[in-house]
Amino acid sequence: MNLKNQVEWALHCCSVMMGLPQGATLPAKVLAEFHGVPKEYLSKALQSLSQQGIVIGTLGPNGGYRLAKSPDEITFLDIVEAVEGKRSGFSCAEIRGNNPCLPKKHKAGKPCTIARYMWQADEAWRTSLRGVTLAELGRQLAEDVPAEVLSKSHEWLVARG
């Protein structure tokens, strides 16, 4: 029961794209080098973000990625679901159907009680993630990370984008 490591990568990438000047982009190559992760594999995550309309990828020299929306319109849930998918972590194999005492007609009942509670917890997880925007992450990072590290990182990235 582990989220893919691409989730962490995608969140970090969105985080740094947030600090970009209007219209500027960051190529996958630079994002990969900055985070110390394999470029080809990170690209898959970035393409997922692109398909979901969270980032925009532009081709050619000086191309790369930038956020598609304002940071306060992008939630953690958007990013997580883009790379991890929208299926619940609990998948029901309908083993109640194997009950030897079950009459045939019972087949078309509503979803099982157990599954409903599990999906309810899943929804609580999603609700929590939906409550955190990139903008809020930015404010919190400004508190948590030394200003010098932030500005140096910003320079480093802009110089290569």
Place this chain on the structure above:
Amino acid sequence: MNLKNQVEWALHCCSVMMGLPQGATLPAKVLAEFHGVPKEYLSKALQSLSQQGIVIGTLGPNGGYRLAKSPDEITFLDIVEAVEGKRSGFSCAEIRGNNPCLPKKHKAGKPCTIARYMWQADEAWRTSLRGVTLAELGRQLAEDVPAEVLSKSHEWLVARG
């Protein structure tokens, strides 16, 4: 990002053990047959429940499993964590440490901002599961499942325990 299928099995097993007469037990073999799942593998889940003090396994003929506590003292979270473990679904590889602009001293900072939000969502999931007891599941099942199916299943199980 999927829970193991043993989670579903364990929840179902606890559910049927709840209806047992005082002191009676159900062997893994019977639980496996009732749910249509492999006995050897289901045993692993039952042993996990046993280790966590949720059920009690007794040896010998007429042995088997029974709940170790009252149904209103057992939550979904207890059962899920017993078979799935207590680690968060989000595991942080500390990729921020690869930032080329990072001074050495920064190493021993507090957990990253991103990870904190992810763990917060994980905690929301656990809180939701912690709020559902076996007793409540039993009441809900009584509403959802036809009385005839419940009583037939009960007979079937007791006859073999």
Place this chain on the structure above:
DNA sequence: TTAATTACGGATGAATAATATCCGTAATTA
């Protein structure tokens, strides 16, 4: 006492999913 039954736990194999790389295509820019 003996034989059957049961939980328990270690070892091992099979199937599936996550991780990672490779490469060809199309778009864009200098």
Place this chain on the structure above:
DNA sequence: TAATTACGGATATTATTCATCCGTAATTAA
């Protein structure tokens, strides 16, 4: 025209889940 970049398909590698097998110890009934 040549270099750069996103994009997507194919493939290989590794980790995890799923499942089985088997020996041990405890308990019970005959």
